[in-house]
Amino acid sequence: MFEFRALEVVHWDYWQRFTLPLDSSIVTVVGPNGSGKTTLLDALRTLLAIEDRETARDYKTYLRHNGKSFAWLRGLVSNRPDRNGRRPFFPLMDAEVTLACRIRKKGGDWSRDYQILGGDVSVEAIEAQGGEWLGLRDYRVRLEGAGLTRAIRRVLTLEQGATDKLCQYPPRELLQLVWDVFGEKPVLEDYQRARAEQFATEQELKTLGQDLAALHTRLEAAKADVRSFEEYGEILREQQRLEVEIAPKVALAERRAGLEGARPRLAGLRRSLRDCLRREQELDQAEAGAAQLLRDDAAQLQQAQSRAVAAESAFLAARDAARDAEHLTRRREQLEQLAASQGAGDVAELLREVERDRRRQAELKLKAEQGEDRGAELDAQIAALASGQRYAPGFEREFRSALEQAGIAHRMLADVVEVTDPAWEAAVEAVLHPYRHLVLLASPSDAKQAFALGEQFQYRHFVVAQRSPVDKATPGSLLEVLRFSADPPAWLPRQLDKLRRVADVAAGARLGEGQDWITPKGYLREHRGGRHIGTDERNFGAGARAAQLQALKAERAALGPMLEQRAQELAALARRLDANQSRLLKLDAAQELLTRAAEFESAAENLPALQQAAQDAALALSAARDAVDAAREAQKREELAAQKRQGERAALRREHAEKEQQLAQERQSQVRRILEYRRQRSLLPPAWRSSAVLEAARAEFETDHEVQRELERLAHRIERGGYITDDACVALRDKIAADHELLETTLSRRDSHLARARRITDEARGAYINVLRATVRQYARNLRALGELSGINVEVDQPELANDDVALAQAGLAVRFDFDRKGWIGLDDGEASGGQQVMKSLLLLVALLRDETHPGGFVFIDEPFAHLDVFNIEKVGSFLRATEAQYILTTPITHNLNVFHPTDLVLTTTKRRPNSTWAEPVAVLKRAKAEPAAPKKALGA
Secondary structure, three states: OOOOEEEHHHHHOOOOEEEEEEEOOEEEEEEOOOOEEEEEEEHHHOOOOOOOOOOOOOHHHHHOOOOOOEEEEEEEOOOOOOOOOOOOOOOOOOOOEEEEEEEEEEEEEEEEEEOOOOOOOHHHHHHHHOOEEEEHHHHHHHHHHHHOOOOHHHOOOOOOOOOOHHHOOHHHHHHHHHHHHHOOOHHHHHHHHHHHHHHHHHHHHHHHHHHHHHHHHHHHHHHHHHHHHHHHHHHHHHHHHHHHHHHHHHHHHHHHHHHHHHHHHHHHHHHHHHHHHHHHHHHHHHHHHHHHHHHEEEEEEEHHHHHHOOOOEEEEEHHHHHHHHHHHHHHHHHHHHHHHHOOOOOOHHHHHHHHHHHHHHHHHHHHHHHHHHOOOOHHHHHHHHHOOOOOOOHHHHHHHHHHHHHOEEEEEEEHHHHEEHHHHHHHOOOOHHHHHHHOOEEEEHHHHHHHHHHHHOOOOOOOOOOOOOOOOOOOOOOOEEEEOOOOOOOOHHHHHHEEEEEOOHHHHHHOOOOEEOOOOOEEEOOOEEEEEEOOOOOOOHHHHHHHHHHHHHHHHHHHHHHHHHHHHHHHHHHHHHHHHHHHHHOHHHHHHHHOOOHHHHHHHHHHHHHHHHHHHHHHHHHHHHHHHHHHHHHHHHHHHHHHHHHHHOOOOOOOHHHHHHHHHHHHHHHHHHHHHHHHHHHHHOOOOOOOOHHHHHHHHHHHHHHHHHHHHHHHHHHHHHHHOOOHHHHHHHHHHHHHHHHHHHHHHHHHHHHHHHHHHHHHHHHHHHHHHHHHHHHHHHHHHHHHHHOOOEEEEEEOOOOHHHHHHHOOOOOOEEEEOOOEEHHHHHOOHHHHHHHHHHHHHHHHHOOOOOOOOOOEEOOOOOOOOHHHHHHHHHHHHHOOOOEEEEOOOOOOOOOOOOOEEEEOOOOOOEEEEEEOOEEEEHHHHOOOOOOOOOOOOO
16 A cells, blocks of 8 residues: 655645645644644545545536636655555556646546656656646546545545544444445445336236236236137128028928828818718717607606695694693702792892892903903914014003104014123113114104104103114113114113123122122112112013013913803802892792693603604605705706707717818818929929928928027027127237237246346345455454554454345444543443543544455545544554554644644645735644664554
8 A cells, every 4th residue: 555755736625736744644734713723634535536425525616716717636655565466556666656646627527637657757757758647537446556546535534523423323334434434335226226117027027917917908908809709700601501501401491391290181181071970970879869868857846846835834733732842841840949049038038139130240341351351362472473573551552653644664672682792781771761662764864754753652662763773882882782773772782882891799899989780680780879670571682572472372272161160169159140030020839830840740641752753754844855955966967968969969079070071171281382392492402302301300390480489589699699700810819829928928028037047136135245244353353453453442342144134224333442540431332531532432443444454545634633632642643653654634723732742744734815815835844863673563454
């Protein structure tokens, strides 16, 4: 690595021309603010073609001040051989080399040219001899070959104040700076750029995939068009075949089949005509004996009717006699019972008993009517519940009937609620008991009319028009065990969701004072207190209806025996009341028995004989009536047979006439069919006339009508099918298919290339991780070596580096320092003093340049002693002397004189005087030669 020996500037900023010696390890540039210290450093940077700095000033800024159209920067640098004997500016073998930068104004803009010459060559000599001028890129390549590596270039771009703030970098930024200085960052950026390109390629492939999908859709549509075109062609060919070939064949085959089928019909008509003649002869023979049979049946019917009239008269007489005797016998028994029941009882007591029996009879009749009413009501309720409905009380039925008559659709709350957990049925019934008759309107627009009806009928329960869906229930709430088949009122689910279900009162008490809860038995706790609200009624859900139906059936079953018992008691009471009333009438049954004793005795003796005579007369009457019915039935059968024969004769006459007419018509039709068949057969080619060909056509289509229907169907398909009729669709399909295949092949090939590029990139970066780790280890060794020179312990934590974008982006370099064995401190943890901060930054900075393979080198540091006390200035100076590299430092004149202690050469700058075109040249102060120094430590890129 080369070092500076001298610098000459011509027309640089406000300096006209002067030459500065730089042949010292530590060169200090001192001067007030604005006197040109940074200007001098920028001249060196411009000479070295270093431009990538984050500053608003570039070399053109310094050329616009003096008004000159050209400027020169000439540096004299060392060209000593390294350990391997190679000189930095080989093939130049001079001990010193001249670096020249010529800046000229061309076409309104500034341009730079560079030369590298052996020896100390002046500006005039360079201008006179011309030589080969280098461009910016070639010049940088030559300097890099001489040791001005990327690391040194990157460090030399640091601005004023940045060199002593390296210790304030976060670990991640410090690691990025190390990689940037050592040239690793461009490689990582190349990897990242490759990944971005791969991502862009992937997006492009996705777009191509979408294009392929769209092209596939077009291809399928084109294929469908071709299929439609082909189907259209098949239909046309089928239509032509049916019209030209099949229809004539089928028509001829149908004619032939008609001829063959007509022969059996003609034979059948002849047989039917002969059969009609035979049946007419049979009817004539049967009609001859039918008249005598009718006369005989009429005589037998008249005789049977006469016998029936006589038997009926005898039966009526015998029946009346037996009935009179039976009435007398029954009267005698009643009188005997009355006579036996009449005694010497108390009339007043008998009256009181009759009055009690009448009251009891009225009471039993009332209870019986109530029982029957209750039974009818139970039957109605059972029928309603059995059909899945809920039986409603009268006021509810009356109000709902009024709503239905007004055309207002509605439902009851009890009909839309189902209890999903039977264990909580009692609690649900308790909470919803006040709302069991709540009415839900289907439409909010009916609210006004429904409220008016509610006022008219004084309906005491809610009529709700505003409803909303039920939200998800809170776990553990009473709403969780309910299911609504229709939207309920909005306030009801909120009320039920606030109630927590608890196993018992003790569990509810543990919930706290602000929580409402209810037990399965119906004990409710709310903000007003606790109370039992359970009820035995069941109104909500299918379970409630089933329980209510079972209870009603049990009540109905128990009501039947009770009603039967009351009926029996009423019957016995009626009999006793009749007997007592008869006793009160004081009938003289004994007197009537004595006066009519002979009549009663005669009736009793004659009753059996009279009953037997009546029975015999009844049997005879029945037999006579059966004989009349039999005779009448026989006569009716003969009359029906005669009528049937007359109808058959008329039918046969009509059938005979029809058969004769049909036979004549069929003969004429057969003649026409034969003539038409011969004519149509002559129109067909000979090959189509054979029986086999016609049978084959007939096997496909039975009749010509079927052929015409098939033609109509094909025409309808063509009309309604929307078929493609242009044959260009085939060429279009082939074109799209070729494009689809080409794009599919291209997409597959590029996809495989992308996969291969990803694999190669990942493998390459995975291998490059080792280079990054080596760079970090080299930087850590540099830090520790410089720490030993300055008496500062340094530790570096190796970052976790993996082949992953996130891991590399988040990796950081943690460095700790130990000053005077006072404990480890980090980069910027606030525990270090100002001097320690400067020392940490210098260590981090110089470690970036240290390279034992390329000894030498130089560093530009702008004001490294700013804000340091005397002691820290001495420590920084000692560190600079220990490294023994070439440093070009700047410092303001306000610093302590100790800043000059480590330097051998001091350059003093001054401000430009007023009304002066050029600034004063830089003053030079050089320390007297001391004892020969030890060999320099290696420092470089």
